[in-house]
Amino acid sequence: MLWRISFFLLWQLAGGGLGWWQGGPWGAALGAAIAAWAWFVWDLLRGVRVLRWLRTGDLASVPSMRGIWGEAADRARRLLRKQEAQIRDSQDRLQEILAALQASPNGVVLLDAQGRIEWCNQMAANQFGFDAQRDVMQSIGNLLRNPEFTAYFAAKDFTSDVVLEGRLSTPSRPVRISVHLHPYGDGRTLLLSRDVTALEQADAMRRDFVANVSHEIRTPLTVLTGFVETLQTLPLSADERSRYLGMMAQQAQRMQSVVQDLLTLSRLEGSPLPGMAEWTPVQSLMQRCEEEGRALSTLLTQNQQRPHAMRFPAADLLRAEGEIAGVPAELQSALSNLVNNAVRYTPGGGSIEVQWLRKEDGSAVFSVHDTGPGIAPEHIPRLTERFYRVDRSRSRETGGTGLGLAIVKHVLQRHGATLDIASTLGKGSVFSVTFPANRLRGFSLPG
Numbered sequence: 001m002l003w004r005i006s007f008f009l010l011w012q013l014a015g016g017g018l019g020w021w022q023g024g025p026w027g028a029a030l031g032a033a034i035a036a037w038a039w040f041v042w043d044l045l046r047g048v049r050v051l052r053w054l055r056t057g058d059l060a061s062v063p064s065m066r067g068i069w070g071e072a073a074d075r076a077r078r079l080l081r082k083q084e085a086q087i088r089d090s091q092d093r094l095q096e097i098l099a100a101l102q103a104s105p106n107g108v109v110l111l112d113a114q115g116r117i118e119w120c121n122q123m124a125a126n127q128f129g130f131d132a133q134r135d136v137m138q139s140i141g142n143l144l145r146n147p148e149f150t151a152y153f154a155a156k157d158f159t160s161d162v163v164l165e166g167r168l169s170t171p172s173r174p175v176r177i178s179v180h181l182h183p184y185g186d187g188r189t190l191l192l193s194r195d196v197t198a199l200e201q202a203d204a205m206r207r208d209f210v211a212n213v214s215h216e217i218r219t220p221l222t223v224l225t226g227f228v229e230t231l232q233t234l235p236l237s238a239d240e241r242s243r244y245l246g247m248m249a250q251q252a253q254r255m256q257s258v259v260q261d262l263l264t265l266s267r268l269e270g271s272p273l274p275g276m277a278e279w280t281p282v283q284s285l286m287q288r289c290e291e292e293g294r295a296l297s298t299l300l301t302q303n304q305q306r307p308h309a310m311r312f313p314a315a316d317l318l319r320a321e322g323e324i325a326g327v328p329a330e331l332q333s334a335l336s337n338l339v340n341n342a343v344r345y346t347p348g349g350g351s352i353e354v355q356w357l358r359k360e361d362g363s364a365v366f367s368v369h370d371t372g373p374g375i376a377p378e379h380i381p382r383l384t385e386r387f388y389r390v391d392r393s394r395s396r397e398t399g400g401t402g403l404g405l406a407i408v409k410h411v412l413q414r415h416g417a418t419l420d421i422a423s424t425l426g427k428g429s430v431f432s433v434t435f436p437a438n439r440l441r442g443f444s445l446p447g
Contacts (some may be wrong), residue, residue, distance in 0.1 A: 002216075002248060011025075019068070021310055026352065032173070041388060044081075049063050051092065054107065082412070087352075100120075102121045102122060104123060104192060105123065105194070106192055107120070107123045107124030107128070107193035108124055108193075108265065108437060109121075109124045109130075109190075110139075110188065110189075110191075111140055111188060111189040111190070111191060112187075112188055113187030114139070115139055115187060115189070116137045116139050116155070117130070117135055117136055117139075118137070118188075119136070120132055120137065125192070127166060127177050128143065128144055129143075129167050140153070146164050146165075146191070146353075148162055148164055149164055152179070152181070158180065158181040158182060158183065160371065161178045161179060161180035162179050163177070163178050163196060164176070164177050164179055165177070166195070172378075172381075175195065175197050176195070176196050176200050177193050177196070178193065178196045179192070179193045180192050182188075184440075195361075204250070205386070206226075208385075209387065212386065212387035212402065213258070213387075216258045216387065216402070217255055217258065220251035220252070220254045221255070222249075223247070223251045224252065226246050227247060228253075231245075258332075258403070259402035261404070263404075264407055265386070265407060265410060268407065268410040268411065268414065272413060274330070275325075276439070278325065278327065279324065279325050279441065280317055280323060280325075280328040280331065281321075282356060283321065285324070285332055285335060286335075287318075288332055289332075289336050290310075290312045290339075290354070291335070291430030292311060292336050293339040293340060293342075293352070293354070296340050296344070297352075297396070300343065300344065302347040304348035305349075307348060307349075308343060308348065308349070308350060308351065309348060309349075309351040310343075310351070310352045310354075311352070311353045311355070312354045318356065321358070321364070323354060323440075323441055324364075324435060324439050324440055324441050325415075325441070326414075326439060330411045331411065331415065333407065333408075333411060333440070334411040334412060337404045337405070338410050338431045338433070341368075341405070341431075342370035342372065343411070345370070345372040346371060346372040346428075347372070347373075350370065350371040350428075351370070351371050352367040352368065352369070352371075354366075354367070354368050354369075355369070361437060363435060363437045365432055365434050365435075365436055366432070366433040366435070367431065367432040368430070369428065369429075369433075370428045370429055370430075371427070371428040372428050372430075373425070373426065374419070374424050374426050374428055374429055375425070375429055376425055378424075380421050380423060384406055384408070384409040385406065386402065386403055388402065389402050412433060417433050417434060417439075418434050419431065419432070420433075
């Protein structure tokens with residue numbers, strides 16, 4: 001400010017001195033007035049230059065000058081730089097937040113006060129069929145035309161969520177999406193969505209599991225209770241008593257089988273995965289499967305005219321099949337279960353063929369072919385569920401607990417193997433197990 005006053009006075013003195021030299025006292029006054037106006041115009045032009053720069057805010061074209069206008073321009077430049085830095089920081093934080101929301105496994109949609117989409121992540125776009133660019137500022141009600149969601153959104157009661165059917169849902173593969181709205185800010189709403197299909201399926205499986213266990217235990221208990229009451233209250237002959245006791249033993253054995261299979265499943269789920277230290281010859285596994293399968297076939301067809309026609313790989317060929325890594329008892333249980341199932345469900349006179357084939361990639365396939373009644377396509381995906389039965393009465397007649405294939409699935413998963421099921425109604429079924437190459441050794445691959 002002092003420099004500004006001093007510069008103004010210098011202009012006055014210069015103008016007054018020049019006017020005095022030209023016209024005396026009146027010339028000095030006129031010169032001083034002209035100098036004052038010239039200084040005012042010059043200073044105004046400097047101010048206009050600063051104002052013009054402030055309108056653009058371009059930091060690359062900051063006017064360079066001295067005095068109060070130069071200081072004002074310099075201070076404005078510093079403030080603009082600070083503001084730009086703050087804006088960049090805010091934008092960076094915003095992008096980090098949006099990136100985090102984009103990486104979320106749940107759907108996120110930001111809605112304005114009118115229910116229009118301001119932003120959504122890719123997960124929400126996939127779940128609801130939105131286009132993250134095209135559908136910005138579109139009403140959520142126009143895009144998500146679900147009566148349950150419409151009622152939920154209109155009620156404005158967001159204390160709980162609403163579960164909707166996913167857009168990719170089909171009868172064979174249902175998809176369920178949980179949607180929860182959370183009000184925030186000035187009338188805005190945050191929509192969170194997540195896929196709860198697995199949770200609902202797990203809950204349904206838990207309910208079915210409890211119901212099935214209760215049923216499997218309650219039925220033989222009811223029979224046992226009835227027999228006990230009969231033995232306690234009625235005079236029976238020795239033959240009748242013996243027959244009732246035999247039936248009671250049969251029901252007790254049924255309950256014991258269910259409990260044993262449940263304990264086996266629990267042990268499989270809770271034990272560590274099998275390592276690669278224990279190796280078992282393929283020949284011994286196949287030999288045990290053949291012994292158990294033929295024994296069960298003899299038992300089931302002893303009162304029938306025609307036995308099963310059973311074919312297994314020749315022993316001399318199996319000697320060259322090497323060894324497989326894993327828990328021998330688990331592997332034996334899984335493979336024998338598949339053979340025994342084929343025996344149980346194939347009528348007398350039918351054929352059962354067991355094969356062990358090597359593949360060029362080093363893996364091997366164990367398969368069981370039968371000529372039983374076959375399985376309808378809608379049942380095949382659920383065969384490995386606990387207590388799932390295609391024909392409940394038929395399963396109980398053959399002594400099944402409904403847990404055999406569930407145990408097979410767990411054993412194979414623990415050993416890195418896969419189970420494939422192919423079946424045709426009226427023609428039979430094929431159960432195939434593929435073992436990975438890293439669990440097999442001692443093979444001579446086909447040339």
